[in-house]
Amino acid sequence: MNKSPKRVVICLGRSCRKYNSQKVLAAFKQNQDLLAEIELDTVKCLGQCGNGPMVSIEPDGVWYSQVRPKEVPLVIEQHLIGQSPVREMLYPKFHSKK
Template sequence: MAQTQPQEQPQKQPQEQPQERCVMVCQHTSCQRNGSAEVLKQFQNQNIPGVTITASGCMGQCSTGPTVRVTPDEIWYYRVLPPDIPQIVQQHLIEGEPVQNKLHPRIHQRISY
């Protein structure tokens, strides 16, 4: 009678929990002069599962504010205005695709040949 080998059970991998996103909206003086308080308010009025909206201090991008940074993606948006928010929410925060025309050019450099 042939002996059967015990079958190896596949090792279960721990399920990776998706990391919550955080949208930080600069509220430093120069960004506020360009409307960042309204940008923050508009983001806070959105109901986005898995996303925390918070005010931040200066992010060092004063000449291109209001600045919005999304972590853990490390996506930086520049000159964000209230009309930009629905596209950022839908395209990036829900669908996962950053909004190319609002990417901060100092942070997200594009190289053309």
């Protein structure tokens, strides 16, 4: 059984760039040795302007909003490696805080 690889999608749209999404991307790239099986991708817009930087984890359907570069190691360790989303960082529009 072949599972779809995880994919980290980082928005580099104008609004997200205003909130330093390039630094978030750089933080993921700095930890790429931990992400051997993970695809790192960027898009021009994830359609959630004003809530960025936005990061989406596929195929999990998990969205993180207002991601700061210093939070990237937590996403890597807890979500990508540990398979447990970082609840306090979840985008409330798509995920309840329960």
